[in-house]
Amino acid sequence: MSKVMTPYHQRIAHEKRALILEAATALFLELGYDRTSLARIAERSGVSRATLFKQFPSKAALFDAMVTESWSTADEEEPPPAGNIVDGLSTIGRRYADLLSRPQMTDLFRIVIAELPRFPELANAQFSRGKTPYFESVRGYLLAEHEAGTVRVDDVDLAATQFLGMISNYIFWPTLLVPDWEVGAERVAQVVDEAVRTIAARYAATGRGSSTND
Missing domain, CATH: 1.10.10.60 (Homeodomain-like)
Structure with a gap:
């Protein structure tokens, strides 16, 4: 029992x-x-x-748990509903920026990068248990928007990579090379907003980034 x-x-x-x-x-x-x-x-x-x-x-099981918890969202939010690409991507972008701003996320990447030559399985765990599931959730959202007719995206993998990359390249990656790199809340909001505008301008079916019912 x-x-x-x-x-x-x-x-x-x-x-x-x-x-x-x-x-x-x-x-x-x-x-x-x-x-x-x-x-x-x-x-x-x-x-x-x-x-x-x-x-x-095992140590591997412990590292897997570190990856899973570092990439988990605060309350396991569901993807936003399809219908408005600007609102949806704004929500996703803010969540992603918050996720990347966690100290444990920077620590995790530093561990993986430092140990990659001897322990490639750490990078595999980071990719398969952390980055890939998160990427798939964003990809799924864009696919839902495409099927709803809000956007026209022939390559959702590329579109998801473009969106997440515009945010991470400014907010996250410099922290690995520049110890005192800091991005204030207003700048974070600006980075996310610009990423949303770029994707909406490129892919929105209406050309306005809003619902096709508008």
């Missing part, structure tokens, strides 16, 4: 999981993925080895 966790024990387990992931990220950045053991992570996070191994039986 399985034991059902009480709300209290669920909260404790969640808090310990967060401590483990935080310690693992810090140690991966400090010592490297190879030199960081699960035992050292348990010590740094202040949990027992048994507790850590119960949640993460």
Whole structure:
């Protein structure tokens, strides 16, 4: 008979999981993925080895969890409904900018880049468990808009890449090379708005970026 966790024990387990992931990220950045053991992570996070191994039986499983949580949205929002390309892309763009602004996202990419020559599986995990699912959600939204007749997009993969790239190339990627790179809230909003206008101008069926019913 399985034991059902009480709300209290669920909260404790969640808090310990967060401590483990935080310690693992810090140690991966400090010592490297190879030199960081699960035992050292348990010590740094202040949990027992048994507790850590119960949640993460391997270092690979722990890294997979880091990727999944870094790419997850705050409340797992659904894609916006099709019908207005400007409103929909504005919502997606703001979500993406918020996601890229998380410190753990920068940390994750730094770990992957540093360890890529010796541990290509980390990049594979980052791509398959993080970036690809997120990209597919944006691709799915653009496809829904295309099917609704709001936009005409022959290559949704390219359109999704164009939109996300315009945002990440200004907000995120410079942070990996310029430690003091900061983008204020007003600038972030401007970057997102310009990306939306560009995609709407290029693909909107009406030429206005709004619903075909307008």
